[in-house]
Amino acid sequence: MMPPVFRFAPSPNGHLHLGHAYSALLNFDRARETGGRLLLRIEDIDATRCRPEFEAAIYEDLAWLGIDWETPVRRQSEHLADYRAALEKLSALGLVYPAFESRAEIARLVAACKADGPWPRDPDGAPLYPGEAKSLPASERSRLIVSGAPYALRLDMAVACQRVAGLTWNELGEGPDGERGMVAARPEAWGDVILARKETPTSYHLSVVVDDALQGVSEIVRGQDLFHATSVHRLLQALLDLPEPAYRHHALIRGADGRKLSKSDCSTGLRELRAAGVSPAGIRRSVGLG
Numbered sequence: 066m067m068p069p070v071f072r073f074a075p076s077p078n079g080h081l082h083l084g085h086a087y088s089a090l091l092n093f094d095r096a097r098e099t100g101g102r103l104l105l106r107i108e109d110i111d112a113t114r115c116r117p118e119f120e121a122a123i124y125e126d127l128a129w130l131g132i133d134w135e136t137p138v139r140r141q142s143e144h145l146a147d148y149r150a151a152l153e154k155l156s157a158l159g160l161v162y163p164a165f166e167s168r169a170e171i172a173r174l175v176a177a178c179k180a181d182g183p184w185p186r187d188p189d190g191a192p193l194y195p196g197e198a199k200s201l202p203a204s205e206r207s208r209l210i211v212s213g214a215p216y217a218l219r220l221d222m223a224v225a226c227q228r229v230a231g232l233t234w235n236e237l238g239e240g241p242d243g244e245r246g247m248v249a250a251r252p253e254a255w256g257d258v259i260l261a262r263k264e265t266p267t268s269y270h271l272s273v274v275v276d277d278a279l280q281g282v283s284e285i286v287r288g289q290d291l292f293h294a295t296s297v298h299r300l301l302q303a304l305l306d307l308p309e310p311a312y313r314h315h316a317l318i319r320g321a322d323g324r325k326l327s328k329s330d331c332s333t334g335l336r337e338l339r340a341a342g343v344s345p346a347g348i349r350r351s352v353g354l355g
């Protein structure tokens with residue numbers, strides 16, 4: 066049997082904190098317990114927020130924690146052609162459309178919808194896309210594209226869900242409401258998600274699914290903040306004919322105020338803790354892995 070494959074996939078848009086340490090150590094420990102492989106993936110598709118010095122700091126902090134990973138590291142910004150190919154496959158299935166509204170226009174449309182009653186929100190709390198771009202006549206679409214108007218490519222969720230209904234995943238960890246075992250995917254809760262933007266020809270959902278498949282990841286260990294995103298990931302895997310990994314979502318490490326940790330809070334940053342004399346064993350203990 067092939068050894069299981071795990072991955073830790075941080076974005077280099079800030080320094081790692083205790084929450085990242087917990088996730089990385091869980092992946093590392095699972096790989097060791099199971100005789101599996103641990104990969105590290107740098108999720109740097111957002112060129113405006115990702116910086117090489119944060120990437121260098123990720124390597125330094127993980128090595129300090131005693132984690133080792135296989136090289137070469139996959140850096141998403143170097144693989145845009147892979148994501149483009151997946152997008153083309155979805156487009157060829159008639160599941161993708163360009164939407165030309167700016168963020169401000171979308172906010173105005175949502176406000177107008179709300180005037181008529183409550184407007185649905187996605188599991189992260191953002192209002193669902195209210196636009197009508199899906200029904201723009203083809204001639205109008207071409208005119209806008211030729212005119213150079215910026216657009217995002219969105220997934221036609223209703224049609225996608227008709228193609229692949231009844232998706233589930235195997236949850237080896239636990240969702241925020243105690244979900245475990247076979248979980249029913251509810252991608253429709255996300256509405257017509259963005260798959261690519263004009264300036265970034267991919268999105269988190271698309272690239273994570275393509276990479277996990279290309280890298281043969283068999284068990285995805287990550288925070289519960291991404292539990293609901295798994296519904297979109299399962300849908301994209303099914304549409305793109307990609308294998309289904311198992312998922313192990315873990316509880317989030319929270320700050321003293323009970324809130325999710327932030328990359329800008331120095332009190333839980335690994336570099337700050339290291340400078341204050343905390344040892345890697347101390348970090349393990351403070352995330353409950355001692």
Ligand code: GLU
Binds near residue numbers: 074076108
């Ligand atoms: N890059 C994502 C993050 O930094 C994690 C992606 C994943 O584990 O699926 O939160």
